[in-house]
Amino acid sequence: MQLSSIHPFARRGLAAAVAVTLALGATIASPLAAPSYQAAHAAVVSVTVRERLATYGGWRTSSRFGEVWVPSVRPEWRPYTEGRWVWTDEGWYWESAEPFGGIVFHYGRWAYDPELGWVWIAGYKWAPAWVVWRQGSDDIGWAPAPPRIADVAVDEGWWCFAPVVAIGAADLVTVVRPVRENVTIIRNTTIINQTVVVNNAPRVRLGNQVVAINAGPRLPELPKAVVTSIKAAKIVPPRKGDFG
Numbered sequence: 001m002q003l004s005s006i007h008p009f010a011r012r013g014l015a016a017a018v019a020v021t022l023a024l025g026a027t028i029a030s031p032l033a034a035p036s037y038q039a040a041h042a043a044v045v046s047v048t049v050r051e052r053l054a055t056y057g058g059w060r061t062s063s064r065f066g067e068v069w070v071p072s073v074r075p076e077w078r079p080y081t082e083g084r085w086v087w088t089d090e091g092w093y094w095e096s097a098e099p100f101g102g103i104v105f106h107y108g109r110w111a112y113d114p115e116l117g118w119v120w121i122a123g124y125k126w127a128p129a130w131v132v133w134r135q136g137s138d139d140i141g142w143a144p145a146p147p148r149i150a151d152v153a154v155d156e157g158w159w160c161f162a163p164v165v166a167i168g169a170a171d172l173v174t175v176v177r178p179v180r181e182n183v184t185i186i187r188n189t190t191i192i193n194q195t196v197v198v199n200n201a202p203r204v205r206l207g208n209q210v211v212a213i214n215a216g217p218r219l220p221e222l223p224k225a226v227v228t229s230i231k232a233a234k235i236v237p238p239r240k241g242d243f244g
Contacts, residue, residue, distance in 0.1 A: 043122040049103060056100045060116055065147065068119035071100065079110045079118060079144045080131060081160055081173045088233045090198050091215025093128035097171075105129060110144035111152055121147050125211045127198060128235065133216040136189035139177070140164045140217065161185045164223060168230040192217055 045067075050059065057071040071077070083096040083105075094105045104110075108123035109130055132154060134141040143158040161177040162169070169175050177185065196215040219227055 043108065043124045045122050053100055053103065056098075060119070062113050062116055062119055064113065064152075065111065065119065065121050068113070068116065068121055069104070070116050070119055071104075073118075075117075076179075077118065078158075078160055078176075078179070080105060080129065080142060081176055084170050084172050085167055086233050087168070087219045087230050088128060088235045090128050090235055091194070091196055091213065092217075093233070093235060094131075109147040111146055112155065112158065127211055127213045128215075130213070131216070132214050133192040133194070134159065134161075134186070134189040135164070135192055135217055136185070138164060139185050139189060140167050141185065141189060142216070145214070156182050156186060159186065161189075165226055167222070167226060194218065 053059075053069050057069055057073075060068055060070050062068045080094055082098045083094060083101060086093045086095050094101070096102065096105050104120045106126050106129070109121050111119055111121065113119045129142075130145045131142040132145050134143075139161045140163075141159045141161040143154045143160065146152040146154055157179055159179075159182050161182065162172060162175045166172070166175040192214070194215045194217065195212055198211045198213055219230060219232070
């Protein structure tokens, strides 16, 4: 496999400096009331990030999560579908094809709100992707890792499944199974617990910050046809100038 390099933020759409602004936690807080979950866990969103994301959605108040961002997308949209998975030295990295992806798929968490639909809850910690994984003989699946709150769990409808042989597809949304097939596929797949620790210190300058993530299936353990078709990449921390 050839080795290439990718920046830890999406190469299309949002600039790296915008994403890092969120990670560093700028000083402008939301004027909206926030419940105890957000007060304890969610990040303070900078003006730069707030305005940038407002171009692609709206800031709303969830009765469960406090202030959230809701993307302007088609009704059947699901997180982590418009883009591709890239195998890296820190597991599977989500390279988004959406202009807001550099922030919302590497910081914070997603959840489905019955009133608002898919919502993004801001967070400080960076990861290649905040997801959980399942795999069977024919299909591989991923779903947004939910916020760390006791009564929020991954629902059947959160999962996205694709044929194992298509995990490296450049336009993954074209091969993702319809959500109506999830119940059957879930019965034929099992959870992957592949925890790795990522040191975020070089990326966000917040000291020795380590993050435990689910890295997903190991590439060498996938079918040979998949292994030979995927080009490995190395996640490269941004240059000092990227932090502004």
